[in-house]
Structures are given as structure tokens and as C-alpha cells.
Amino acid sequence: MYDWLNALPKAELHLHLEGSLEPELLFALAERNKIALPWNDVETLRKAYAFNNLQEFLDLYYKGADVLRTSQDFYDLTWAYLLRCKAQNVIHTEPFFDPQTHTDRGVPFEVVLNGIAAALKDGEQQLGITSGLILSFLRHLSEAEAEKTLDQALPFRDAFVAVGLDSSEMGHPPSKFQRVFDRARHEGFLTVAHAGEEGPPEYIWEAIDLLKIQRIDHGVRAIEDERLMQRIIDEQIPLTVCPLSNTKLCVFDDMAQHNILDMLERGVKVTVNSDDPAYFGGYVTENFHALYTSLGMTQDQAKRLAQNSLDARLIKP
Numbered sequence: 234m235y236d237w238l239n240a241l242p243k244a245e246l247h248l249h250l251e252g253s254l255e256p257e258l259l260f261a262l263a264e265r266n267k268i269a270l271p272w273n274d275v276e277t278l279r280k281a282y283a284f285n286n287l288q289e290f291l292d293l294y295y296k297g298a299d300v301l302r303t304s305q306d307f308y309d310l311t312w313a314y315l316l317r318c319k320a321q322n323v324i325h326t327e328p329f330f331d332p333q334t335h336t337d338r339g340v341p342f343e344v345v346l347n348g349i350a351a352a353l354k355d356g357e358q359q360l361g362i363t364s365g366l367i368l369s370f371l372r373h374l375s376e377a378e379a380e381k382t383l384d385q386a387l388p389f390r391d392a393f394v395a396v397g398l399d400s401s402e403m404g405h406p407p408s409k410f411q412r413v414f415d416r417a418r419h420e421g422f423l424t425v426a427h428a429g430e431e432g433p434p435e436y437i438w439e440a441i442d443l444l445k446i447q448r449i450d451h452g453v454r455a456i457e458d459e460r461l462m463q464r465i466i467d468e469q470i471p472l473t474v475c476p477l478s479n480t481k482l483c484v485f486d487d488m489a490q491h492n493i494l495d496m497l498e499r500g501v502k503v504t505v506n507s508d509d510p511a512y513f514g515g516y517v518t519e520n521f522h523a524l525y526t527s528l529g530m531t532q533d534q535a536k537r538l539a540q541n542s543l544d545a546r547l548i549k550p
């Protein structure tokens with residue numbers, strides 16, 4: 234089944250480039266940039282990948298991102314991810330990057346963007362993988378800081394298709410970013426937002442009604458609100474679900490409890506994604522495979538999930 238799932242043509246719509254930083258590359262970049270790490274070796278670092286919630290993961294993820302300093306680093310990170318896409322027949326990807334994670338420690342916006350954009354261009358030319366980059370604001374920071382990030386992005390507007398919202402969800406509702414999302418839309422960007430990962434259904438309502446999103450990232454807590462379920466079914470608002478992420482971050486106790494197939498059967502446009510594959514134990518195919526082993530996903534369901542990912546692209550072929 235793994236090989237069959239691997240061969241399915243699919244799109245990945247929820248992937249943080251910084252979350253694809255494998256420990257081996259992290260150590261190689263630390264050496265290249267002469268950065269001392271708090272872990273002795275790759276195995277010790279991998280052992281630290283045990284999380285009780287989103288915040289515990291984010292604390293380590295931001296630490297790991299500190300090895301990314303030059304455009305070449307961002308190129309190498311993005312290229313390594315694209316090679317994984319090629320190996321798993323991901324024919325299109327819409328990755329996130331978090332500029333504030335880098336600008337806040339002194340790496341200029343254009344250094345980050347140039348490396349990522351060059352790799353995505355080579356990915357299309359050399360690997361045939363199309364892409365659309367999403368600039369994600371860190372929601373634990375202020376809206377004013379998001380506004381500053383949008384200002385930095387405008388000279389490079391052709392490099393992005395959308396803005397997004399990620400990082401610590403609880404206590405940082407979408408409504409906190411309504412004005413900057415208004416301006417981003419006015420500037421011609423599409424919008425997406427993480428909502429309903431740990432946060433309540435109310436945050437999903439806000440993402441839809443206030444941020445006017447094209448897709449909900451995660452959204453698994455929508456199932457707690459029947460009126461919301463009807464809305465996302467009626468309007469076919471896609472959910473970019475990340476099964477391995479949800480179990481690693483204890484959103485579900487184990488994969489057998491995951492609601493993605495229940496949502497699929499109810500007519501929700503759910504998709505399968507890897508979120509932060511270097512930290513959560515697998516790329517897209519491993520996420521599909523976990524649904525097969527733990528939930529008995531059928532080939533027909535897998536085909537519908539893969540087709541949903543192609544249908545939910547922001548950039549249509």
C-alpha cells in the first residue's frame with residue numbers, strides 16, 4: 234500500500250519550510266555557519282522531538298531555525314524538501330515560510346526570500362514541481378509587526394500567492410490580524426490561516442468571516458460545531474489536515490481517533506499534509522500511510538483525498 238500511496242499524484246498545501254529542516258541538515262548548516270548547538274549529535278536532537286502540545290514543538294522549531302543564515306542555507310533547505318516531493322509524487326506544493334522567525338534575529342527578508350524563490354524556480358525547471366509560496370505571519374507577535382512584514386514583502390509581491398497565519402494559536406485569534414489581512418487582500422494576495430488546531434471553532438469562524446480565507450489550515454476542531462460543519466461543507470472550504478502533526482502534538486491521543494475520514498465521508502474537502510515533516514516523523518506519503526494503518530483508509534478514500542489536494546490549489550494549472 235505504501236508504494237501505491239506514494240505513486241498517487243498529489244499536492245501538498247500545508248508545509249512549513251522551516252519544519253522540513255532535517256537534523257542532518259541542521260547540523261551541517263550549524264557547522265557551515267560556525268554555530269554552537271545545544272545538542273551533541275543528530276540522535277540527541279531527534280530524541281528531543283517529543284511534544285505534549287503545539288508550544289513545546291514551536292520552542293524547539295524556532296531554536297532549530299537559528300542555523301539558517303544565508304540565502305544558500307534557505308536554498309538548500311527548500312531544495313531538500315523539493316527532492317522529497319519528487320520522491321513522493323507531490324506534483325505541486327504551496328509551502329509556508331515565516332519571515333519574522335528570521336528577520337527578528339537579523340537575517341534580512343530578501344536573504345530568506347532569494348534562497349527560497351531560487352530553489353522553487355529550479356524545482357519547477359528541473360523537477361517539474363509547480364509551487365506557490367505563502368508568507369505566514371507569526372500570531373504570537375503583534376499585528377503592527379505583521380504590518381511591518383507585509384511592507385517588507387510588497388517589493389517582492391510576485392514571489393507570493395498568499396499570506397497565512399501560524400505559531401501559537403491559543404489566545405491569538407484571527408480577529409487580532411483583521412486589518413493586516415484586509416490590506417494584504419487589497420494588495421492582491423489570497424489568504425489562508427491556521428485555525429482550529431488547538432483553538433476553538435470560534436477561531437475558524439473568524440478566519441472565514443474576518444480574514445476571508447481560501448482554506449483553513451488544520452481545522453480539525455470544526456467537528457465540534459455543527460453549524461460550522463454545514464458552512465464548510467456547503468461552501469466546500471478546504472481543510473489542510475496534518476495527521477502525524479496532530480498526533481505528535483497531542484491534538485488527538487492516537488491516530489485511531491483522528492477525524493479526517495469522518496470529515497471526508499461527510500463531504501468536507503479535507504486534504505492530507507505533513508506540516509513539519511522533519512519533526513513529526515514523515516512526509517506526505519507517511520501521513521497517507523498512517524491513515525491506512527490506523528484508520529483503514531481505502532484506496533477510494535485515498536484517491537479522493539489526493540484529488541481534493543489538487544482541487545484546493547490556490548494556483549490552478
Ligand SMILES: Nc1ncnc2[nH]cnc12
Pocket residue numbers: 249252287294399400401402427430478508509
Ligand atoms: N502546526 C503548526 N501550528 C502552528 N504554527 C506552526 N508553525 C509550524 N508548524 C505549526
Ligand SMILES: [Zn+2]
Pocket residue numbers: 247248249399427450508
Ligand atoms: Zn502548520
